[in-house]
Amino acid sequence: MTAPQGIPAITPESATPGEHRRTQLPAVSDARRTAAVAAASALIGAAHYSSAPGDRFLPCSAVSIATLLCLSMGEPRRAADALRGAGQDPQHRVLGAWVAMLGGDEQSAAAIIADLDVAQLDPRDRLLAHGVIVGLARRSGDHTALTLAWQAAYPLFDEVGADLLGLLPIGELWLASIRLRDEGRVSALVGAAAEVLARLGEPPAWANAFHWYAIQAAIAHENPNELLPHAHRLKAAAEAGDPQAAALADAGRTWVLVLRGQVARGPVEAAVHRLAALGLIWDAARLASEAALAADDSATATALLKLARTIRAQARPPEGAAIRPPVPADPAPRPEPVIETVLSEREREVAELVLLGLTYREIGARLYISAKTVEHHVARIRRRIGAGSRSELLSMLRAMGHGSLLV
Numbered sequence: 001m002t003a004p005q006g007i008p009a010i011t012p013e014s015a016t017p018g019e020h021r022r023t024q025l026p027a028v029s030d031a032r033r034t035a036a037v038a039a040a041s042a043l044i045g046a047a048h049y050s051s052a053p054g055d056r057f058l059p060c061s062a063v064s065i066a067t068l069l070c071l072s073m074g075e076p077r078r079a080a081d082a083l084r085g086a087g088q089d090p091q092h093r094v095l096g097a098w099v100a101m102l103g104g105d106e107q108s109a110a111a112i113i114a115d116l117d118v119a120q121l122d123p124r125d126r127l128l129a130h131g132v133i134v135g136l137a138r139r140s141g142d143h144t145a146l147t148l149a150w151q152a153a154y155p156l157f158d159e160v161g162a163d164l165l166g167l168l169p170i171g172e173l174w175l176a177s178i179r180l181r182d183e184g185r186v187s188a189l190v191g192a193a194a195e196v197l198a199r200l201g202e203p204p205a206w207a208n209a210f211h212w213y214a215i216q217a218a219i220a221h222e223n224p225n226e227l228l229p230h231a232h233r234l235k236a237a238a239e240a241g242d243p244q245a246a247a248l249a250d251a252g253r254t255w256v257l258v259l260r261g262q263v264a265r266g267p268v269e270a271a272v273h274r275l276a277a278l279g280l281i282w283d284a285a286r287l288a289s290e291a292a293l294a295a296d297d298s299a300t301a302t303a304l305l306k307l308a309r310t311i312r313a314q315a316r317p318p319e320g321a322a323i324r325p326p327v328p329a330d331p332a333p334r335p336e337p338v339i340e341t342v343l344s345e346r347e348r349e350v351a352e353l354v355l356l357g358l359t360y361r362e363i364g365a366r367l368y369i370s371a372k373t374v375e376h377h378v379a380r381i382r383r384r385i386g387a388g389s390r391s392e393l394l395s396m397l398r399a400m401g402h403g404s405l406l407v
Contacts, residue, residue: 060091060124060165061089061091061092063082063083063086063092064091064092064095064165065165066078066079066082067079067082067083067092067095067098067099068095068098068164068165068168069205069206070082071098071099071102071168071209071279072164072167072168072205072206072208072209073205073208073209073244074208074209074244074247074277074278074279074280075278075279076099076102076103076278076279079095079098079099079279080099080103083095083096083099090116090121090125091121091122091124091125091128093112093115093116094112094113094116094121094125094128094129094132095128096112097109097110097112097113097129097132098128098131098132098168100112101132101135101136101139102279102280102281103279103281104281104282104285104311104312104314106136106139106140109132109136110136113129113132113133113136116129118130118133123156123159123160124160124165124166126156126160127156127160127166127169127170128166128168128169130149130152130153130156130169130173131168131169131170131171131172131173132169132172133149133152133153134146134149134150134153134172134173134176135172135176136149137149137150137176138172138175138176138179139282140398141398142398146176146179146180147180149176150173150176150177150180150182153173154182154185154186157185157186157188157189160189161189161192162189162192162193162195162196163196164196164200164206166193167193167197167206167209167210168209170186170189170190170193170210170213171209171210171212171213172213173186173189174186174190174213174217175213175216175217175220178217178220178221179220193210194210197210202233202237204237204240204242204244204245207233207237208234208237208242208244208245208248211230211231211233211234211248212230212234212248212251212252212280212283214226214227214230215227215230215231215234215248215252215255216283218230219255219256219259224256224259227252227256231249231252231253234246234248234249234252235249244278247271247274247275247277247278248275248278250270250271250274251271251274251275251283251287254267254268254271254287254291255271255287255290258287258290258291258294259290259294261294261296263291263294263295263296263300263304265295265300265303265304268287268288268291268304269288269304269307271287272284272285272287272288272307272308272311275287276311281311281312282312284311285308285309285311285312286308288304288305288307288308288311289304289305289308289352289356291304292304292305292308293356298365298366298367301366302349302366302367305349305352305353306349308352309348309352343381343384343385346367346377347377347380347381347384349367350363350367350374350377350378350381351381351397353366353367354378354394354397355394355397355398359371360372360374360375360378378393381393381397385397
């Protein structure tokens, strides 16, 4: 992404070129955060220890509310805890897909959704399911898959309203609509979500994640002025003692600096790790990749690309969210992700840069090798994974998880 000219910093104190000020995390979270964590604990306890019949009258069960609250608060492990032993209820399975997707395990999330009859779900569950389907397509970088997922989702917008439990799928749908230049279809739902948060006094436990989606939307629009109100909301919550808001505000500020071409390896790495700790695995890896492309120094670029790859590789199915059904046989042959282990460290670096659109000469400059050596690496990669053409090579590398972080 070309850095827009004159991008303002998220906060006035970060406006000095080269200076990267960070929101200080308080020693103790504020009372609101503590209350939210306590509420999540109470819901998880109620889900596991109360009698089942009492749940059937709720639009969402206690375990579902607890899972969504934990995901919204950036606590994916607690979300997995909430789902442990929840059974095969369709709503719980959809939420298992959310936990897997936000944890970076898109393969498990896709397997869960593929085993559900989404059309037969209740409207709220369909909204959650379509949020996962669209989110997976967006993360894959497959424009055709994203278009099809979007077209399947938008008829639902007339059936559902906005509430706290729908904020995550609304955020995913919002970002997809921007990618497809069809934002008008979901703008009313996005506006309604913002109104719900405003009416409730912007509760950080629910609002932080939505404001992060809004910051990503502003970056996608290449209009940093749009992110300022949301950045200020996060900053205010951070100053009140909310560590999730502080991490998101810092990551947003870091992202803006990256777009301005100001890449400092230490602050970027810190922001990446904090996003990953909040369950935002894909966002964390994408920030590292964008920073790598914007870095002037080849050593920094290489280190950040390696960090992006490491963050993605370390993503595992969250313990306890084990709602992983068997995958039906697929008649179409697919590249096996295990091929990744065949490639050397240098070949993985070359593969990542090829998929990011760099020429052999540009790749060589970043890796301190000649363009001819890059060409030899690419030829060796093709032989190792069995790609018969350049287009097949690119397709197979994407299937292995490379190159989807900047799309």
